[in-house]
Amino acid sequence: MGNPLLDNLKNKHVITYISVIVRHWIAPPIPERQDTMWIRKTAKDKQAGEGTPIPTQIVSNEEIPPLPQTEDQKAVEQKIRELADQFASKLGITRREFLKTSGGMVTGFLAMNAIHGCAYKVTEDEALDEAAYLEGRPKNQFIFDAQTHHVKDSITGPMMFRKLTAKAGLNPALLDADLGRGTLHRGNFVKEIFFDSDTVMAIMTGATLGPPEHYALPAEEMVKTRDMVNAAAGSQRMLSHGLANPVEPSFVPEGMDWQVEELGIDGWKCYTGNPSGAWRMDDEAVAYPFFEKSLELGIKNISLHKGLPLPGRFESYFNVDDIMQAAKDFPDINFIIYHSGMKHMMTMIPPGESGIDEDGNLPWTTDLVRMQKENPDVTNVYAELGAVFGHSVVTHPEICGHLMGQLMDGFGPEKIIWGTDCIWWGSPQWLIEAFRRYQMPEELKDKYGYVDLTAADRELIFGRNIAGLYGVDIEAARTEIPGDSLSSMKSAYINEGPEPSNTQYGWVAV
Template identity: 45%
Template sequence: MRHRGGFRCKPGMKQGSVSLSPIPTRIVSNEEFNPPPQTQAQARVESLITSLADEASRRLGVTRRDFLRTTGGMAAALLAMNAVFGRFFDVLDIEAVEAAAFAERQGDPYFIFDVQTHYVGAHYDPADAETKRKGAVTKQALLGLRRRVREAGLNPKLGGDKGTIDDLSWENFIKEVFLDSETAVGLISTPPGPYPQEAVVPPKEMAHIRDEINRVAGSQRMLAHGLATPQLGRADLDFMEMQAGTLRVDAWKCYTGSPPKGVEHGWWMDDEKLAYPMLEKAKKLGVPRVCVHKGLPLGPVEDYNHPRDLIKAAKDFPDIAFLVYHSGFKGAASVEETFTKTGEIPWTSEFCRMKRAEPGIRNIYMELGSTFGQLVITHPLICAHLLGQIIDAFGADHVLWGTDSIWYGTPQWQIEAFRRFQIPDQLIEKHRYRPLTRELKAQIFGLNAARVFGVDVHAKRNEIPKDYVSRIRMTYLEEGPKPSHRLYGWVVG
């Protein structure tokens, strides 16, 4: 058994896996909940992906593995999902064998700002010798690219760079997020620990990762969370001051259901004696963004992960943006049974009703990390209802893109799935949901987060194509991308 911030592994779980499929066919845990086993429908999707890939690879004269690394492999996976779950993805048969058709139907690129990314070090799976070998190769390749860019004067900030391998201990994060996906900007986060300084990735390290990536890139590609733990009282307020002043954190991450060591219960964001001093401190420090884990029950008492406390807190602190991580979704383990019986999505539907009763609240944002990734591969129908409900209750301009990667591997499969995802017409007509238009998806993919974090999207569109990471990606794509299709979280073996 392995315990980390309230997550406890059960027998039969394994850490990480490699899948031939470009889209996972089982739920992966981000270390904040116990993953359910693969469903029968997911097993059918997995089998159908293999059949479609075998047929297409023979037609194209390539191996199945190589085919599944292409856009054709992604199209085949989406086609398999449609065949099993119904037509939720806008994909055509021709896209599986014609790369030009896939590219044409993608349309212009989106600005993608992922507000929940996670770093996983090279040591994460030490038993995997092949991964360690590939990681060393990737380090040397990135160091070589960085040296050539430095010598060519393309990034003056690298003039004094020594290029040690230790500096690139997060190289796999760069590859998965910035080379194998279209992500433009990311916010680095962490699961909790017994104390903030002992989190899976402590604030000092999150800030270091952010600064190193931005330094090497020559532009702002990463932002970083700090941690706020109001149950620690005065010590927490002092720690917040250090994080804001020294680390220059961009937002606060809170876990209301995961107390520090020695405390047996969680806390509520609307607790005036406990939480309000922390919220006042966030305002005073000039970091008025509070990202709170809500949903995916974590900690000794799961009820503290319910988002109900955010209504009063948001009303009392209208100048603070509350980012509801996981959209308050309780998790996929029992969602089908509950939805079939009641038509409710546990916790999220209730929270949406609470928000509709308070139309004046405009500072709560619903984040999709893990929630979209879980539902879209397990229950696309419920995924459509969840998106429809949160857009209706909070507004399309208050839904944020997050993937919880790299627990789920590269964010690209989630990007492709959301790009092609559609709410069926019958649901739109019956429930008056908004269609997922390109303009609406652009808001969710990045424009909303850019507004919350004060990022100039126009400037970024001009800056990013010229930065070092984009140059690395261009070289990587020209030489032939090799996505790992690796999952880094926990699955049921």
């Protein structure tokens, strides 16, 4: 059986899509920074001879210009190297060797505390003694990443809209760019997610941007990754989204039937701000037939990219103002709001500015929290942390406090979902460690009434919440996964001496 969604779209929207992107996504042009050059983060780390276990500057995924390191970020990077020299000398190993150990990861958070204040629960003993690190590490923690990515094997350079970005002058460095074969593909995905991190389960997701032939990873490839990983493991380690675009007439019902019945998808991923056909969740003519058909097919989890808008006339479709009405009208569907609806990617906020006002307002995320508090009977909306937790934690730690404080206030720990948006940012292990160790700053607790995250809260957010939505039996998984083949392969990898990449696969400004 063919893919009717792909068959019907092959020629229909290619020209339209290109023109839409050129006119509304990359226009008006953003002035190129004259005082910086771009370099692959992997190339920068290679030049330095080593990477750092936590990022020390924002990494761009090629869509927008990365900002240069802030002075604080430079100080953190310098402090990491200073501490690593001290600790490596005591242990009789090189700094590069040390930075690839658990002590190297700990050193990253010691350096963050030294520059930003005590935002992380960490001790020097953990850096020097692996036993101390393991003693403080949560035992049998179930980490289920709700947002992971890789690209299809045919992509070895920038994707279509990123090439257009380069040609328009926003990022000329992309014109002849090579991703580095394999870095964003399936094999390295498995290593970064399952071997070099404590992630035990993950959802493969994607993006409906443009016609299907231009997707970074089509639904059939997403499902293929899920099935390959699960078959290799001998247990359920991955779920997979399908890709939903209700604007297309062929999607409801033909495209939906194909993805559910033929591919066996586990949930939907949507882009309401798709430049080739934007839509609103509260549109009764477009969205509601999609929701109704989803329930008919037994799909109850719909994840939506909200916030982090593409510039242009479709920006409003990334807003969160269409969520509550849809959630009220479809109480049997769980709406998982990726990026917690945050409007500003941290790369878009100049160094030294927080992007928030005196009241701690986070554009769109604060709106989402307010709407949830105004509608306490709505119990089917969830806030996901992909990208926004990681970007705020390394660039504007104050924003991280506002993000977590407001989500805890409006949604509670039961409605916050762990997601990382990796493999774009390398292995998620630094994010896992950051979330385990992050402590709400006292000044934010005093001024805004934010609360600390408890160990029980972190357990819910890390995995219990998303597992419950997808019907994953955590206790059964905890019994099955430690003895599966993927765990055996990971043990062999660790015993032979793990080689974490300590890098990210985007661009940095230098």
